[in-house]
Structures are given as structure tokens and as C-alpha cells.
Amino acid sequence: MMNGIIPLWKPKGMTSHDCVMKMRGILRTKKVGHTGTLDPDVEGVLPMCVGMATKISSYVTESEKVYKAEVTLGTATETEDQTGSVISEKMVEKINMNEIRSVLESFTGTITQIPPMYSAVRVDGKRLYEYAREGLEVERPKRTVQIYDINLTSEEVSYHDGKASFTIDITCSKGTYIRTLCVDIGKKLGYPSHMSSLVRTASGSFTESESFTFEQIEEARDEQNIDQLLQPLERGVRHLDNLVVEAGEEDQIYHGMVFPKPSILPATNPFGMVSQEGKLLAIYQVHPKKPHLIKPVRVFQYE
Secondary structure (H helix, E strand, C coil), X not given: CCCEEEEEEECCCCCHHHHHHHHHHHHCCCCEEECCCCCCCCEEEEEEEEHHHHHHHHHHHHCCEEEEEEEEECEEECCCECCCCEEEECCCXXXXXXXXXXXXXXXXXXXXXXXXXXXXXXXXXXXXXXXHHCCCCCCCCCEEEEEEEEEECCCCCEEECCEEEEEEEEEECCCCCHHHHHHHHHHHHCCCEEEEEEXXXXXXXXXXXXXXXHHHHHHHHHCCCHHHCCECHHHHCCXXXXXXXXXXXXXXXXXXXXXXXXXXXXXXXXXXXXXXXXCEEEEEEECCCCCCEEEEEEECCCC
């Protein structure tokens, strides 16, 4: 049985669900799950959980993300990216690079975003993009996200046809709308704007340099080397702290035992329960109703 995480380099033109279906076909197993939706026009790191790793897909999804985005000033679109119809335009004057850096800095930390109408957020049981396609505008729930780091990566602003573009790197929490961020950056600079391209260069601890294309994964399957592509479950929950268990307690953990809360708790809740050798046995949390106890959330029974 294959258990682990394959960092896929998602190509443009495929939904995250398409990637799951293709991966199931390549690996000949139904136990495949993705770790957070990437729009079809976006390429980049999309860790795929295989076998028992599907139990931790939600934890991998929660980890921070890194993107490289191009901001184009001068035109705003209904989708906030390059695929939508233009809804406003303004000729761009010369922009000072230091002004851009100052605006970017103002977005560091906790920010509030309103999801774009063309997004998968549900309002009253219906996705926002469904309302948008019907030409309806509804009130959208605000969300709070974290921008850990945001930097200008262009050497200079590129000017073309009355528009201006520059690229930025963003390290952020899950659920951050980079499209909306690009629009808000434009507003602070005094221009309608949109996100003209996006690449996800890291998801959690998985980076671009260690990701594999579908072709590479197929090649590894044909050569019976898939195991060399699989990253252990521990990689997917690296953002959680761990509690190392005594050798005699491993069986109790496999059976989902509830334990007294230790005197020194890990800094995160939930947290990993790992063997003396560092193998992830389970994910535990403080018992929500009995705070003097810790209980399992996920248990991993290796064959």
C-alpha cells in the first residue's frame, strides 16, 4: 500500500479535482486527495496525499503558502484576474518603486479581505461564482488572513499600452485571495488593477524544486519507483508540534487511547504523537469537553 505525499507541479488548465482524477489513474488507487484548490489558470505546488496520507490532507491545506504574482495596473476585471472582462481603465503614469515597496509593506500582518464574486465561497448554500454568472451581486463575508511576507521581485516596473506591471512574492496563510490582494495594492497606488499571472512556489514545507510533473510521476510508476517520490506523512504536518511517546504506549495510541494531559503541552493544538524514531503515529488534541485529557483526532495504522 502506498502511503505518503507527492508534491505535484500542477499544470495550467486543470482544476485541482482534475489532478486528483488523473493521479488516481496513474497510481491505480482511489485513495488520493489534494490539499487546497488552485484555480485552473494557476500552476504550482499542489501536494497530493496518497493512501493513509489522505487523513492529513486538511492539515497540509492549513499550512502557509508562497506565491509569485504579477500585478497589472491600469485595468480592473470582473474576475480580478486576466481571464475576466475589463470593468474599468485608467492610463498609468510613471510609478516610483519606493512607493510600491511602501504600499506592499502596509499589507504585512493581519488583513481583512472580501472574497471576489468569482470564487468558490458559499453564501446561503450557493457558490459566489454561481451568483456572478447570473449577474447577481450578493453580500460577501469578510475574512481575516495573514500576510507573513510580501516583497517586490521586479527590477523595475514594466510599462505597456498605458498599463504597468510588476511581480511580487507573497508568503501567506491559507485562504488568502491573491487576486484580491493585487486589486487592493492597485487601489492604494491609485489605479484599477488585476492579477495578470500567478504561480504557487511552495505549499507548507513542499517547494517548487522538489515537485514532480505528471510526466515524471508516470515515468516513476513505469519504472516502479513511485516510493522514491512519496514524502512521509511527517512532512505534511511539519507546522504542528510533536509529543514523543514512550515505546510501551504505541499500541495504546493505535487503539485511540485517551491520555491525561501532560504537564508540558506542545505549543500547537492539535499536535503530532510520534514514536521514538520520529514516525507519526497519530494527531491528538486537548479534549474539548475534558481539558485535563488529550484525545486522538487521527490515528495512522501502518501495515
